[in-house]
Amino acid sequence: MPELDELESRLEALQEEDFQRGLQVFRSKLRAPEASYLNSCIHCGLCADSCHYHRTDPCLENIPARKLELVTSVFRRRFTVMGRLAPGLVGARTFDREMTRAWVDAVFGRCSLCGRCSVNCTIGIPLPRIFRAARAALGAMGLVPSDLQATVDNSLQYGNNMAVTKEDWVETVQWLEEELQMETGDSQARMPLDKQGAGILFTVNPREPKFFPLSLQASAKVFWAAGEDWTLASDCGWDLTNYGLFNCNDEQAGRITQNLVDAMARLGCRTLVIGECGHGYGSARWEGPEWLQASYPFQVKSILELMDDYLRQGRIKVDPARNALPVTLHDPCNLVRHGGICEAQRRVLHQVVTTFTEMTPNREHNFCCGGGGGQLAMARYKQRRIQSGGMKAEQIRRSGAKIVVAPCHNCIDQLMELNKEYKLNVQIKTVAEMVAEAIVPNA
Amino acid sequence: MHGTHLAVLLALAWAVVAMAFLHRRAKAYGERRLYSRPAGDPAAGVRYAFTGGLAPWAKESVRMHLLSYGAGMAFHAGVGTALALVLMALAGLDPPAFLLLPARLLTLAGAVGGFSLFMKRLFKPDLRGLSCPDDYLSNFLSSLFILLALDWTFRPGVAGLWLAEAAVLLVYAPLGKIRHCLFFFTTRYQLGAFFGRRGTFPPGGNLHA
Numbered sequence: 110m111p112e113l114d115e116l117e118s119r120l121e122a123l124q125e126e127d128f129q130r131g132l133q134v135f136r137s138k139l140r141a142p143e144a145s146y147l148n149s150c151i152h153c154g155l156c157a158d159s160c161h162y163h164r165t166d167p168c169l170e171n172i173p174a175r176k177l178e179l180v181t182s183v184f185r186r187r188f189t190v191m192g193r194l195a196p197g198l199v200g201a202r203t204f205d206r207e208m209t210r211a212w213v214d215a216v217f218g219r220c221s222l223c224g225r226c227s228v229n230c231t232i233g234i235p236l237p238r239i240f241r242a243a244r245a246a247l248g249a250m251g252l253v254p255s256d257l258q259a260t261v262d263n264s265l266q267y268g269n270n271m272a273v274t275k276e277d278w279v280e281t282v283q284w285l286e287e288e289l290q291m292e293t294g295d296s297q298a299r300m301p302l303d304k305q306g307a308g309i310l311f312t313v314n315p316r317e318p319k320f321f322p323l324s325l326q327a328s329a330k331v332f333w334a335a336g337e338d339w340t341l342a343s344d345c346g347w348d349l350t351n352y353g354l355f356n357c358n359d360e361q362a363g364r365i366t367q368n369l370v371d372a373m374a375r376l377g378c379r380t381l382v383i384g385e386c387g388h389g390y391g392s393a394r395w396e397g398p399e400w401l402q403a404s405y406p407f408q409v410k411s412i413l414e415l416m417d418d419y420l421r422q423g424r425i426k427v428d429p430a431r432n433a434l435p436v437t438l439h440d441p442c443n444l445v446r447h448g449g450i451c452e453a454q455r456r457v458l459h460q461v462v463t464t465f466t467e468m469t470p471n472r473e474h475n476f477c478c479g480g481g482g483g484q485l486a487m488a489r490y491k492q493r494r495i496q497s498g499g500m501k502a503e504q505i506r507r508s509g510a511k512i513v514v515a516p517c518h519n520c521i522d523q524l525m526e527l528n529k530e531y532k533l534n535v536q537i538k539t540v541a542e543m544v545a546e547a548i549v550p551n552a
Numbered sequence: 553m554h555g556t557h558l559a560v561l562l563a564l565a566w567a568v569v570a571m572a573f574l575h576r577r578a579k580a581y582g583e584r585r586l587y588s589r590p591a592g593d594p595a596a597g598v599r600y601a602f603t604g605g606l607a608p609w610a611k612e613s614v615r616m617h618l619l620s621y622g623a624g625m626a627f628h629a630g631v632g633t634a635l636a637l638v639l640m641a642l643a644g645l646d647p648p649a650f651l652l653l654p655a656r657l658l659t660l661a662g663a664v665g666g667f668s669l670f671m672k673r674l675f676k677p678d679l680r681g682l683s684c685p686d687d688y689l690s691n692f693l694s695s696l697f698i699l700l701a702l703d704w705t706f707r708p709g710v711a712g713l714w715l716a717e718a719a720v721l722l723v724y725a726p727l728g729k730i731r732h733c734l735f736f737f738t739t740r741y742q743l744g745a746f747f748g749r750r751g752t753f754p755p756g757g758n759l760h761a
Binding site: 139140141142143144145146148149150151152153154155156157158159167169172174175178191197198199200227228229230231232233234235394395396397398399401402403404405445446447448449451452470472473474 | 574577578579580581582583584585586587588589591592601605611612613614616617620621624673676677678679681682683684685686687689727728729731732735736738739740742743744746747750751752753755756
């Protein structure tokens, strides 16, 4: 595989100044909380079983504490007195080529930044915060896997991560609008583009126009049924994804976030609504303002919250009998554990399906599907990704559901692969697709 | 005042000052101003992190390893009891009769817990792979400290050895991983504040839930 060689050759070409630059960037990402985390791990190893990598491949390298130790050992060597005086005693190690290779393998190749280990840690160390700093350091050394970086570069160059042209995007929306009109029988049903002063700017994952147009159409149908005043942006600002969350280059992540902020200003919308995407929600809602070092002058909501509002307010009427197959729900890590959106999707599903079964465990204790943390974009770790998804596959199988609802398009991609690999024989849908199916028109 | 008493007092002073220094050094990394709007209450998250979030039923890692969890709890209770006994010994007091049995039980459980965790670290390959010499030394010093405290409740004559060991433990505490006696609290606080702000802690605590 050329990528294997390419990354390895970049590792081999590292010079002393590269290691120094990496350490400088690592240090620049640390604040008092991280300094505390880096002094806290007691190596109890109880985190091991919380990690889907370790549960599906129980080796030392997959224990979260081991991954953390690779980073903390460098921190101790460089930034603590004992690490300099007695490195052998306290397990302090030099940041050299071998250690850098181990960092790449651990923080890119064996972690989806899901944070399940954080809530299970004896101490309570939010490990992904440390791994993000390590990824940033590796990025400064030119060691982000090239396919992950290409996704970011697409966003920076084209305004969306799949390099969809404006012409293709607009044509797709117009085509879907015709489909929506046919589906609803309402010739006035709209999928507005660049509607000035609309209440809502709706953003989507480029996978929707590219591969899953019916998902976008389903969201549009919900807006239509609710009589929502909404719009899509035709230019930069329609894509909610931000793989800057995963290459951990905050400057690039900020530039991608700025597309959303600019679109909101350009169109004069009041609420930015993030479609069903875990990392997209986490990026726009939580990390975006931090990357930009500024609060938004507008509100950010998940479409899940919006659909929950519609049902509570009676703005849409639904008939759960239209979704008669047993349904279970996947909790995307960036939406639920890291995003705080836990209950809205459950309230919605309870109203639009007849049989809803929770996976176990769920909510903040959910298992990552294996596709998070940019894993879907890194081909070199595909085998590990599919193997680590075994935990999720088993959860799905145990639920007995025929439909898995996943409010995240990255998770959906991974779940579709797991569906094939583990022969789960389930359908995978978004929440909006379930709601759209249940909508009772003209009620 | 005996030489060992003075050594313990000096070691205690060192430990307190060094821990304060470590805390200050960590704080010197600076705080991060947050710009995103909170969805939950950080204070509620912190309260949960130090209460319900520590409970066995809130942590799969604990539920799956109840024996290790129990050993750890006994170990820490033993350390706390032994420290209390050291303070009494330094003050020239004998443990009140009604506290003697609980103190003995707690130090016995603590020593058993501590040494069993030491053996687990020594013999379990994964745990051994995670460990550095500091892990063994910290555990051994603490476990021995508890064991000698237990011994002292039966044989006051071992006070000299016990207090000397306590001095070594206190000197070492800020240098190795025993420093987690400080950073456990700061890290747990940060965890609670982080997930509280995002509405994940306490479960169901999201303002929009």
